[in-house]
Amino acid sequence: MNYKIQYTSQDHLITQQAQAEKTFLAEFAKKNPSFAEPMVVPNPYLINPLCALVLFKTEDKVAPTLTVHGKRYERENITHTFPAATEHYLPVLGLYEDFDNKVTISLPDGKTTSLTITTDKLPEDICRCINIQASLDYLGDNIMFLTPAGKNLPTAYDYKGDIRWLLTENTMFDIKRMKNGNIVTGSSRFCHMPYNATGMIEINLLGKIYKEYRMPGNYHHDHFEMEDGNLLACTQDFSRDTVEDMLVLIDRNTGAILKTWDYRDILPMDVAGSGSQDAHDWFHNNAVWYDKKTNSISLSGRHQDAVINIDYDTGKLNWIVGDPEGWPEDMQKKYFFKPVGDLSKFDWQYEQHACVICPNGDVMCFDNGQYRAKKKENYIKNNKNFSRGVRYRIDTDKMEIEQVWQYGKERGQEFFSPYICNVEYYDEGHYMIHSGGIGRENGQASDQLGAFLDMDNPNHELRSITVEEKDGVVLYQLETEGNFYRAEKLSLYHDGANIELGAGQLLGELEITEEFGTVPDAEEVFELPSSFHQIKIEEDEDRFVFFGRFEKGTLVMLLLENEDESHNYFVNTSRSNYLAMCSGAYLEEDDRDVKMHISKRGLKGIFNLKVIINDKKYQSGVTLCC
């Protein structure tokens, strides 16, 4: 029998990148490249094929200017001047794919060096721009970054729809530029279904990870940078029977959790459920926003059709924006708003995302509108529905609410996204509305979430549409293939350090994976499980992931055994019905395929991995070092 359990052990990407950096820096020290003949490292941090690093030395301290030339004309050039130095490490960002890119570096004395950096074609299955309406005058140095909602990749598109940035790692959920110029987004490392990754990562646009902030309850959906640099992040406690109902404040330097808010202390869990609510995912917190003026936190809860606002210090509930139907009467009186103004144009938001507090205190969000009612008999079908960006003015003294802006209702089902999406406030009257979760069947809005659509069916399509509107005029529209969780308009270069050398840090900690106290009776056999199960183990520095294929209802348990101890983990092979699937990155095509992450935290020693499948305990031949 040739069958073996597939086992891979891989360093964390931070370690791989540190090694790659060490290698090119050693070469740099050895070669001592001059300005006239600089050293070029394509994709220096392994995960961005549309970038390079140019390294050279100068005798005097000078400030070089780098230009990535546009494909068509000079106006398209991307130019950045770096701080004066004698050792220069210049990120080259925004290269075109499958192209001989012209890059020029110039010094203040007028000397220039020209380089050609050739890139490969990007993978076949990346999401392409289908339509774009934009101008260089409007976008300037900015390009549109989209974060994936499935197995697609984080991608950024320029004013012509050309892809100018792409990570080959499926980093997920929110993406925001921090005050230091770095990007914080979700990590790609799987932890828990349906879409929980280990934490957040802080990266530069070359793809170098400076920090991974691991969280015991993992990271999902959204984060927010506080004035002192610390991060608010959406999380949960996996030892409980509910999810997506906690928020933490994370120390930016150490990754330590400084403060926790538990929504179970704030809201009743069994009231006013949206069409997607179940007891497990009762709130579904998909956005967080801190407002300094009121020292309060706003939280979007998709599964209660509610944007709630709590006091930062006390956690006390201040108000709720949403349809009051179904909430207890005392809460309706105390926390809900009464619509005023032109009520013929007023709509509540349903299953919303991405709450934003405007400078004047107005509340904005992306109103997905899924079901668009509280009672089942009033639910609106997706192909009769609409999604929109909406802005409400709230008066917290009179507890009145007025809808002062919306974009999207007029587009009907064509712009309808039952999940994900965001809005951005740029200035008064200047907004972004990202409808990134469009799924269609036979040209109609599908009743399924995009992540569940069978894309082998030619009548199915996924789309993402990002619009920017100023004073009621649409100045930008990007339509792409695929579904994208959020859009964020950013420049490739910023005034901070566009690169910092040195090894990245793995901060915070994962959970101690819950063990199962009872071990089923099983006969130990000295053989491997059947090849049908396609068992695969991926070991990482701080955890391992078990993959296997099992018929529904199979009893499966993993055991880590050595002479002194045994750790036992139940593997659930039941069919899962997910009512929310904000990222399908970890979904398997065959629903018999299961995966389970086990953190190494709390484990010490060398263990043999064994697998109980129904009434037999099998060997795996895999030894894990914890």
Next chain:
Amino acid sequence: MITEITEKEYETLDPATPKMIEFYSKTCGPCKMLSFVLKDISKQKPDFPIYIIDFDENRELKERLGVKGFPTMLFFKDGQEVSRLEGLKQKPAIINAIEALY
């Protein structure tokens, strides 16, 4: 003591006796795991009656008791449901629910 019953037999149970009724399915991995947990509990509390009922074959009863999925454990005292646990649970959670009946 663990006994498998049907919905007909359920009607004959003494309502006064504290008991647990577990709805399971033969096609459910967590139910299989739970059967080992219940065996353990039965060893520890041999006098406590645990009844197991096939979810798929006793639909009228599961609907009457509002059981939506499997495994589901219902804890009864004086003929009234006192608590329920849904999904696979570990031994301490189940022991707690049993002890709360007395």
